[in-house]
Amino acid sequence: xxxxxxxxxxxxxxxxxxxxxxxxxxxxxxxxxxxxxxxxxxxxxxxxxxxxxxxxxxxxxxxxxxxxxxxxxxxxxxxxxxxxxxxxxxxxxxxxxxxxxxxxxxxxxxxxxxxxxxxxxxxxxxxxxxxxxxxxxxxxxxxxxxxxxxxxxxxxxxxxxxxxxxxxxxxxxxxxxxxxxxxxxxxxxxxxxxxxxxxxxxxxxxxxxxxxxxxxxxxxxxxxxxxxxxxxxxxxxxxxxxxxxxxxxxxxxxxxxxxxxxxxxxxxxxxxxxxxxxxxxxxxxxxxxxxxxxxxxxxxxxxxxxxxxxxxxxxxxxxxxxxxxxxxxxxxxxxxxxxxxxxxxx
Numbered sequence: 001x002x003x004x005x006x007x008x009x010x011x012x013x014x015x016x017x018x019x020x021x022x023x024x025x026x027x028x029x030x031x032x033x034x035x036x037x038x039x040x041x042x043x044x045x046x047x048x049x050x051x052x053x054x055x056x057x058x059x060x061x062x063x064x065x066x067x068x069x070x071x072x073x074x075x076x077x078x079x080x081x082x083x084x085x086x087x088x089x090x091x092x093x094x095x096x097x098x099x100x101x102x103x104x105x106x107x108x109x110x111x112x113x114x115x116x117x118x119x120x121x122x123x124x125x126x127x128x129x130x131x132x133x134x135x136x137x138x139x140x141x142x143x144x145x146x147x148x149x150x151x152x153x154x155x156x157x158x159x160x161x162x163x164x165x166x167x168x169x170x171x172x173x174x175x176x177x178x179x180x181x182x183x184x185x186x187x188x189x190x191x192x193x194x195x196x197x198x199x200x201x202x203x204x205x206x207x208x209x210x211x212x213x214x215x216x217x218x219x220x221x222x223x224x225x226x227x228x229x230x231x232x233x234x235x236x237x238x239x240x241x242x243x244x245x246x247x248x249x250x251x252x253x254x255x256x257x258x259x260x261x262x263x264x265x266x267x268x269x270x271x272x273x274x275x276x277x278x279x280x281x282x283x284x285x286x287x288x289x290x291x292x293x294x295x296x297x298x299x300x301x302x303x304x305x306x307x308x309x310x311x312x313x314x315x316x317x318x319x320x321x322x323x324x325x326x327x328x329x330x331x332x333x334x335x336x337x338x339x340x341x342x343x344x345x346x
Contacts, residue, residue, distance in 0.1 A: 025114045025115075025118055026118055026121070026122075026251060026252070028121060029250075030250035030251045031121045031122075031124070031125050031250075031251045032125070032128075032201060032247040032248070032249050032251075033124045033125045033127070033128035033129075033291075033328065034124070034291060034303060035247055036128070036132075036199065036201050036247060036273070036275065036277070036288075036289070037277065037287065037288065037289035037290050037291045037328060037329075038277055038278060038281040038287055038290055038291070039290075039291045039293055039302065039303065040281060040290050040291065040292050040293065041293050041295040041302045041304075042083070042085070042292050042293065042294055042295065042296070043294075043295060043296040044294070044296055045084065045085050045087075045294050045296070045297070045325065046082065046083060046084040046085065047082065047083065048080045048081065048082045049080065049081060049082070049083070050078050050079070050080055051078070051079045051080060051081050052076060052077075052078060052079075052284065053076055053077050053079070054193065054194065054286075056074070056075070056076035056077065057076060058194060061074055081329075081331075083290075083292040083327040083329050084327055085292055085293070085294040085304065085325045085326050085327045086325065086326070086327065087294075087297070087323055087324075087325040088120065088123055088124075088323065088324050088325070089321060089322065089323045089324075090116050090119045090120060090123075090321070090322055091116060091319050091320060091321035091322070092112040092115050092116050092319070092320050092321075093312060093315060093317040093318070093319050093320075094108045094109065094112055094317055094318045094319075094320065095315070095316060095317045096316045096317060096318075097316070099318075109309070109318075109320065112320035113307060113320060115320075116307065116320055116321065116322040117307070117322060119322070120305060120322050120324045121251070122251065122253050122267075123324070124324065124326065124328075125249075125251050125253075125267050126253060126267060127328065128328055129249075129267050129268060129269070131328065131330075132273070132289070132328070132330065132336075133201070133249075133268065133269070133271055133273055133338075134269070134271070141330065141333060141336075141338070142273075142333050142336040142337065142338040143189075143192065143333045143334045143336070144156060144166075144185060144188050144189060144334075144336065144337040144338070145166065145337070145338040145339075145340060146166040146167065146168045146181070146185075146337075146338075146339055146340065146342075147166070147167050147168070147340045147341055147342075147344070148167075148168060148169075148170030148171065148172075148270075148339070148340070148341045148342040148343055148344035148345065149167035149168065149169065149170060149344065149345070149346070150169070150170070150345050150346055151167070151169055152167055152168055152169050153165070153166075153167045154166040154167050156188055168181050168339070168342065169345070170341075170342060170343050170344045170345035170346075171206065171209055171210070171213065171342050171343055172209060172343040172344070172345050173345050174213070174214050176213070176215075177215065178210060178213055178215065178216070179215055179216065179219070179240065179241070181339070182200065182241050182274060183241075183242075185197065185274045185337035185339075186242075186274065186337070188337060189274070189276065189334065189335060189336070189337055192334050193276070193286070193332065193334045193335055195276045195286060195335060196276070197243065197274045197275055197276045197288075197335065197336070197337065198243050198244040198245070198276055198277060199243060199244060199245050199246075199247065199274070199275050199276070199277045200238070200241055200243050200245075200246045200247070200272060200273070200274050201246075201247040201248075201249065201272065201273045201274075201275070202246065202247070202248055202249065202268070202271075202272045203248075203249050203266060203268030203269050203270055203271055203272065204248055204249060204250050204266050204268060205266065205268075205269075205270050205343060206268075206270060206271065206272045206339075206342060206343060207234075207246070207248045209343060210232075210237060211232045211233075211237070212232075216232060216237065216240065217232060219240060220232055220236055220240065234246050234248070243274075244277075249266065249267060249268030250266070251266070251267050251268075252264050252265060252266055252267065253265065253267050269341070270341050270342060270343045270344065271338070271339060271340055271341065271342060272338075272339040272342055273336060273337070273338050273339070274336065274337040274338075274339070275288035275289075275335055275336040275337075276288050276332075276335040276336075286331065286332055286335065287331050287332070287335065288330070288331065288332055288335035288336045289328060289329055289330050289331050289332075289336075290329050290331055291326055291327070291328050291329070292326060292327045292329060293305075293325065293326045294325035294326065297323065297325050300323075300325065303324070303326070304324055304325040304326045305322060305323065305324040305325075306322070306323050307320065307321070307322045308320075308321045308322075308323075309321075
């Protein structure tokens with residue numbers, strides 16, 4: 001092969017592009033921990049709130065009134081519960097020597113903000129999932145729960161929420177009945193609480209399966225051009241299930257230790273949660289849960305988070321630090337129906 005002068009290395013020196021870099025920063029819309037429960041900004045880190053016994057409101061006690069007699073009457077009890085917002089924090093240091101040697105395409109401050117923000121969002125999502133959205137939960141947190149299995153068995157007594165090892169045919173099976181299962185879950189919750197669940201939260205795997213389930217595709221197939229596909233999306237699926245919103249847990253996490261091979265997975269597992277969320281949280285307004293976000297922390301947003309940048313002179317560095325203060329509080333276990341490992345058919 002002839003030797004060519006000048007060569008490629010003589011006319012161009014490879015250097016980083018100034019208009020392109022690759023960073024796998026997850027979109028905030030992929031996280032749902034701040035959407036399943038309504039957010040309540042609170043001034044104090046901990047406090048109490050009032051609770052009412054719904055049984056007192058739902059009892060039939062009105063009586064006929066005879067002339068000259070007093071009306072039937074009664075009352076109700078008021079209790080209290082409390083929240084306590086934990087403060088979580090994480091930082092990234094920007095060393096002077098690194099900044100002073102950085103190429104123009106690297107914006108260390110912006111990258112540090114994105115980095116610590118992603119860490120905070122993952123932590124909040126993992127905490128929500130491990131507490132309210134994990135396979136170890138059925139019967140322990142939510143009043144109503146069912147496991148995916150090879151066949152349906154067990155039952156609930158919806159009058160008192162008694163769980164007798166409830167099993168549903170896993171939705172991975174074409175013979176399963178997710179539409180009927182969700183409808184039954186809504187009916188059970190409404191019968192014991194008086195409120196009909198209006199939010200369905202699904203892991204990505206469960207949502208994708210629902211999109212392809214033959215029962216769902218078949219019900220949405222009416223009016224399609226012969227041979228054409230029935231298009232199933234989030235809005236149409238929500239209408240079919242008669243809920244206000246479907247939330248999909250698209251966030252991922254790397255569970256490997258630093259230095260080990262990456263082990264990425266979806267945070268939501270193979271689960272789904274049917275729950276009630278009020279349109280406007282407020283006094284005497286029930287909800288499956290509330291997220292109490294501490295806004296009284298100096299500079300905190302309505303989500304209870306704040307980002308600070310300050311000097312670490314002994315380390316010759318600037319520190320970018322995020323704090324997030326919140327309490328994801330279960331308010332009413334009766335307002336949720338949890339589908340655990342619902343794709344399982346074993």
